[in-house]
Amino acid sequence: MIEADLVVVGISELATPQGSSPRLGPQLGRLHVLQSAAIACDGERIVFVGTEQELAQRVQLRPGGARVDGAGGTALPGFVDAHTHLPFAGWRDDEFIERLGGASYSEIAARGGGILRTVSQTRAASEEQLAQAVQTRLRQLLALGTTTVEAKSGYGLTLADELKQLRALRSAAGPRTPEIVPTFLGAHTVPAEYRGRREAYIRLLIDEALPRVAEERLAEYADAFVDAQAFSAGEARQVLQAAKGLGLGLRLHADQLADDGAAQLAAELGAASADHLEHVSQPGIEALARAGTAAVLLPAAAFFLKAEQRAPARSLIQAGVPLVVATDFNPGTAPLESMGAALGLACLTAGLSVDEAITAGTLNAACALGRGSDVGTIEPGKRADFVIHRIPNRNHLVYRFGVPRIGQVFARGQLAYAC
Numbered sequence: 001m002i003e004a005d006l007v008v009v010g011i012s013e014l015a016t017p018q019g020s021s022p023r024l025g026p027q028l029g030r031l032h033v034l035q036s037a038a039i040a041c042d043g044e045r046i047v048f049v050g051t052e053q054e055l056a057q058r059v060q061l062r063p064g065g066a067r068v069d070g071a072g073g074t075a076l077p078g079f080v081d082a083h084t085h086l087p088f089a090g091w092r093d094d095e096f097i098e099r100l101g102g103a104s105y106s107e108i109a110a111r112g113g114g115i116l117r118t119v120s121q122t123r124a125a126s127e128e129q130l131a132q133a134v135q136t137r138l139r140q141l142l143a144l145g146t147t148t149v150e151a152k153s154g155y156g157l158t159l160a161d162e163l164k165q166l167r168a169l170r171s172a173a174g175p176r177t178p179e180i181v182p183t184f185l186g187a188h189t190v191p192a193e194y195r196g197r198r199e200a201y202i203r204l205l206i207d208e209a210l211p212r213v214a215e216e217r218l219a220e221y222a223d224a225f226v227d228a229q230a231f232s233a234g235e236a237r238q239v240l241q242a243a244k245g246l247g248l249g250l251r252l253h254a255d256q257l258a259d260d261g262a263a264q265l266a267a268e269l270g271a272a273s274a275d276h277l278e279h280v281s282q283p284g285i286e287a288l289a290r291a292g293t294a295a296v297l298l299p300a301a302a303f304f305l306k307a308e309q310r311a312p313a314r315s316l317i318q319a320g321v322p323l324v325v326a327t328d329f330n331p332g333t334a335p336l337e338s339m340g341a342a343l344g345l346a347c348l349t350a351g352l353s354v355d356e357a358i359t360a361g362t363l364n365a366a367c368a369l370g371r372g373s374d375v376g377t378i379e380p381g382k383r384a385d386f387v388i389h390r391i392p393n394r395n396h397l398v399y400r401f402g403v404p405r406i407g408q409v410f411a412r413g414q415l416a417y418a419c
């Protein structure tokens with residue numbers, strides 16, 4: 001008999017991708033589906049997945065163990081959000097109202113709004129204030145079914161303020177929060193005080209910031225924003241090569257507003273992911289496929305910016321690029337932290353099927369964060385991070401778009417949230 005300290009029964013449908021490597025091409029939408037399912041966990045790990053009938057034959061609940069009723073809901077792996085800008089201070093709802101009134105994002109940025117406004121608000125916040133804001137957001141993420149979240153700095157843009165953002169992430173994390181995967185995004189934009197001497201800012205990143213981040217193990221990845229308003233591909237290459245030399249993994253904000261050749265750069269550097277990709281070229285897609293670099297689509301940002309161009313999801317899938325969907329949660333271009341909403345938008349605006357979107361927001365996202373063998377599926381041996389949605393089957397996740405229907409969230413084998 002398998003011994004367990006937690007069993008979850010009353011699951012009308014369980015749907016999960018399988019394995020620990022990214023699902024590609026036609027495999028992206030292949031889920032393992034069970035009806036009348038049960039899950040058993042012991043400690044932090046899943047020890048059994050099967051039908052309720054099999055559970056009765058094979059699993060023994062330890063004395064004092066818990067039996068939880070899924071109340072006819074649908075079990076999916078906990079969402080893995082592979083792209084957020086979590087540790088920021090201050091919202092920009094007033095800019096949103098201006099944009100609804102017709103102002104463009106670049107007009108707002110030109111008069112001191114946009115990213116630089118969040119930079120000044122984040123610089124003004126203490127590490128404790130930032131950590132508190134992150135903690136509140138982590139609770140909200142958990143309530144929305146996210147159990148692993150990547151989180152970028154990039155609103156400090158001084159050595160001290162970038163370190164402050166990353167330290168706030170570290171101190172906000174706890175045993176009952178989603179796991180945080182921290183990323184250093186000092187190359188988000190050139191801060192105002194370095195206007196006209198951008199080389200000096202790049203030297204600051206390479207000579208001072210990256211070595212400190214690596215030494216204090218404050219980030220697993222480094223990221224850069226390649227864009228006409230941010231950094232050229234050549235500048236990003238310098239920063240990311242230095243990061244790679246220090247043992248950090250790489251990610252890249254790539255080809256969001258124009259084809260900057262950034263997908264090719266991500267592939268050339270062996271980056272874990274190239275993110276956005278609304279304007280990626282066919283050679284860029286092929287380069288990503290050859291390198292095995294994941295494409296992280298952020299459909300909520302494109303939707304929220306009312307962008308006409310969508311990332312070519314189907315071409316990426318057909319080329320064999322590992323496809324991921326994430327929120328891009330940030331106060332300017334994607335102020336929503338719901339992976340359910342991001343997956344819905346991936347289906348409704350970028351042409352994914354529900355099953356493809358589920359894999360893109362769980363297993364493939366976990367693989368893009370270097371956690372494919374640990375999370376992203378509901379299988380024995382994986383960490384017990386899964387969610388019971390109050391829906392009769394997985395189609396309702398997108399069909400009844402926009403409203404989270406979370407019943408219970410299990411993180412590390414514990415009931416971490418219940419509604």
Ligand SMILES: [Zn+2]
Nearest residue numbers: 083085253328
């Ligand atoms: Zn971003």
